[in-house]
Amino acid sequence: MGAVVTTSLATRLRAEGIAQVRADAPLAALTTLRVGGPARALVTVERDADLAAVGRVCLAAGAPWAVVGRGSNLLVADAGFPGVVVVLGRGYRGLELLGPQVRAGAAEPLPTLAVRLADAGYTGFAWACSVPGSLGGAVRMNAGAHGGEMADHLVDAELVRLRTGTRETWPVATLGLRYRHSELPDDAVVVAATLRLGSGDPTAVRAEIASIRDWRRRHQPLNEPNCGSVFTNPDGDSAGRLVDQVAEAKGLTRGGARVSERHANFIVTRPGATAADVHGLIVEVQQRVHAATGIRLRPEVTVLGDLTAPVGEAAG
Numbered sequence: 397m398g399a400v401v402t403t404s405l406a407t408r409l410r411a412e413g414i415a416q417v418r419a420d421a422p423l424a425a426l427t428t429l430r431v432g433g434p435a436r437a438l439v440t441v442e443r444d445a446d447l448a449a450v451g452r453v454c455l456a457a458g459a460p461w462a463v464v465g466r467g468s469n470l471l472v473a474d475a476g477f478p479g480v481v482v483v484l485g486r487g488y489r490g491l492e493l494l495g496p497q498v499r500a501g502a503a504e505p506l507p508t509l510a511v512r513l514a515d516a517g518y519t520g521f522a523w524a525c526s527v528p529g530s531l532g533g534a535v536r537m538n539a540g541a542h543g544g545e546m547a548d549h550l551v552d553a554e555l556v557r558l559r560t561g562t563r564e565t566w567p568v569a570t571l572g573l574r575y576r577h578s579e580l581p582d583d584a585v586v587v588a589a590t591l592r593l594g595s596g597d598p599t600a601v602r603a604e605i606a607s608i609r610d611w612r613r614r615h616q617p618l619n620e621p622n623c624g625s626v627f628t629n630p631d632g633d634s635a636g637r638l639v640d641q642v643a644e645a646k647g648l649t650r651g652g653a654r655v656s657e658r659h660a661n662f663i664v665t666r667p668g669a670t671a672a673d674v675h676g677l678i679v680e681v682q683q684r685v686h687a688a689t690g691i692r693l694r695p696e697v698t699v700l701g702d703l704t705a706p707v708g709e710a711a712g
C-alpha cells in the first residue's frame with residue numbers, strides 16, 4: 397500500500413505544477429540532529445500557488461502535511477513522515493529595509509539575517525545570530541536567546557493557509573506567542589514577517605554578535621549534531637540544571653545518542669543514531685527528573701511523525 401500512496405502523492409504534486417518533488421525523500425539530512433526516516437513526498441515551494449497545490453493534494457488524499465525550516469528543532473521519527481513535507485525555496489528569501497521596520501522572507505536563516513541587520517545599523521536582533529533556524533521556524537517557535545525573543549520585534553507574520561491557499565497577515569497580538577510557543581493554526585505556513593527594530597552603531601552590534609558566538613562555542617556542543625535545548629525551562633528553574641544535577645544524566649548514552657557533557661539540556665548524536673535512541677534518552681531523563689522532583693520536563697524539540705510506528709510503515 398505504501399508504494400501506491402507514495403507514487404500517487406508525488407505524481408499528483410507534480411501534476412499541480414510543483415517543480416521540485418521527491419518521493420520517499422530522506423529527512424535526516426534536513427535536520428540538525430541528523431536522525432529519522434523519509435517523507436512520503438518532499439516538496440520545495442517557490443510561490444503561494446505551490447503551497448495552495450500542496451494543500452489541495454493533501455486534503456484530497458487525506459495525507460498530512462508538515463513544514464520544515466532549517467530543521468534545527470526537529471526530531472523526525474525513524475518511520476519517517478507519512479505525508480508531504482514542505483520546504484520554502486529561494487522564492488521565500490529576501491529582506492526589505494523599511495525605516496524602523498524590516499520585512500523578510502520566512503526562508504531566511506536567522507543568523508544571516510542577524511548579521512545583515514547589524515551591518516545595516518539595526519539593533520536588538522543580535523541574539524538571533526545564535527539560533528540556527530529560519531525566520532518562519534523562529535516565528536512558529538517564538539525563538540529567543542540572550543534576553544531577546546521574536547515576540548519583542550514582530551509586527552506581523554504573513555501566513556499562507558494550506559486549507560484555502562490564501563495569504564493572510566496576522567498582527568503579532570493574534571499569534572499567541574509565549575515562551576517557545578505560538579498558537580498558529582495547523583495549516584499556517586509562515587512565508588514572511590515584519591519586525592520593528594532599533595537603530596544604532598553597526599560596530600557595537602557586530603561586537604555583540606561576536607561575543608554571543610564565542611559564548612555559544614564555549615558552552616554548547618556545536619561540533620556535534622544536536623537540536624538545541626531539548627526541554628523548555630520549567631517555571632523558576634533551568635532544565636539544564638535539573639538534567640545535570642538532579643538526573644545526573646550528563647554523558648548518559650542510548651545507542652548513538654548521548655546527553656552532552658558540555659550542556660546537559662543538549663542531546664547529541666553520532667552517525668548510526670536513531671530517533672528511538674534520542675527519544676529513549678528524552679524519556680529516561682524525564683523519568684529521572686520526575687521521580688526526584690515531581691517536575692515533568694516538557695520537550696522543546698518538535699516531533700515529526702510517529703515515534704512508535706514500525707520503521708518501513710510510517711503510520712498515518
Ligand SMILES: Cc1cc2nc3c(=O)[nH]c(=O)nc-3n(C[C@H](O)[C@H](O)[C@H](O)COP(=O)(O)OP(=O)(O)OC[C@H]3O[C@@H](n4cnc5c(N)ncnc54)[C@H](O)[C@@H]3O)c2cc1C
Nearest residue numbers: 463465466467468469529530532533534539540541586624
Ligand atoms: C545549536 C542550536 C542552538 C539553538 N539555540 C536556540 C536558542 O537559543 N533559542 C531558541 O529559541 N531556539 C534555539 N534552537 C532551536 C531552533 O533553532 C529554533 O527553535 C528555531 O526557531 C527553529 O527554526 P527552524 O527553521 O529550524 O524550524 P524547524 O526545526 O524546521 O521546525 C520547527 C517547527 O517550526 C515549524 N516551522 C518551520 N518553518 C515554518 C514555517 N515557515 N511556517 C510554519 N511553521 C514552520 C515546523 O513545522 C516545526 O513545527 C537551537 C538549535 C540548535 C541546533
